[in-house]
Amino acid sequence: MNFKAVTAALLLVASLFNTSWANEAAPVVDRTSTGGAQTLEDIMARQAQLNVDERFRSENIGDPSRAKPITEQLGTNGGTSDSEVYRAIRYNEIDPSLQQRGPAAAVLIQDAGMPWYKLREGPVITYGGGALLGIIGLLIIFYFVRGRIMIDGGPAGTTIERFKAIERFGHWLLAGSFIALGITGLLTLMGRKFLIPVMGPEAFATLAAGSKFIHNNIAWAFMIALAMTFVMWVAHNIPNKLDIKWLLAGGGIFTKSHPSAKKFNAGQKIIFWTVMLLGFSVSLSGLSLLFPFELPMFAKTFALINSVAGTDLPTVLLPHEEMQYANIWHSIVAFVMMLAIIAHIYIGSVGMEGAFDAMGNGQVDLEWARQHHDLWVAEVEAKQGIGQGKGGSS
């Protein structure tokens, strides 16, 4: 994947959390009348959705080292007032003593929750859901404009083995688990907004609990299948010059030609690397969510990106913020994968005559294979000692 694209995506996610991007700065307020404390203007500015500079509160948390000596008036205060202590709690500037252990236990208040919630319930659902509906709509239009891609001259009647049983098993393990993950993920993301009003909270609670169980546990099948298919197919998916020719010809989709291809054409290689790279990324963020606070990775990733790209992404994140980033990144990557897979499902089923057989029973029509993977057919026939144009194996 293009590194700049990844950096841009991370910057986008990071900037979305920072609500100040959308808000105007509040006018400077004179706080001398309140001794530096909050004024009515500050409250009104927040109500007007203006971006208030909170440093007058967040940095006003006292300093015990500057406490008055015990010999002076009010010298036993310790240097911090109750208000200062509460502000320190509010802005997570304390180091509390705790009986309960755990990475998140020491954070008493963190205020990144609402931007995360608004982002998840707003743009992620809107743009993610819209993109899914959009790709389905585009494919329907494409089907009616282009029609089903047929085998020129009709099927040969003889077949050639396209994928072995273990390859098909790996593909369907990946596909089956991904579809289950996609459906249960969408239920989890969108259920509150779209299903509770329809089916009520009680029925949705049962559905959500079942979705959570399936999503959390079938993820292991996805990760196993991802590793399996990577090992089986990576050698056939290394990009080469042939892919450029295939892409320049648009795969022959619009010109109704048949550019040469080996076992996998450039379109299939794009799907392969999309699934592998995004699948790896979604698995990492999924593991981070599956084991809360145990696998923080965004602060380290941001630090790495900052050192390479010179960006200014936050490198100190609270445990909760790590989870919030993981959740949003998980959703975004999953949506991109779903878009690619919907297109893949289309071309592998209704979009092309004879394509499903490759993963159905592993045997494809010889003429279909020659039209879409001519160089691969030649390789197989050469291995079997069969000359070009003399028919295929079955």
Next chain:
Amino acid sequence: MKAMISAFVIALVIAFAAPPVLNEFGWSSAERGSSASSVRLN
């Protein structure tokens, strides 16, 4: 089609086998917060 059906079955087997297997290693997130000693708000 046998490969497809067996893959779907195995996916479900993995899903149902995952919690007890992970629990053996103390990794089960499903059990977090549900032990008898944990604090319950109700």
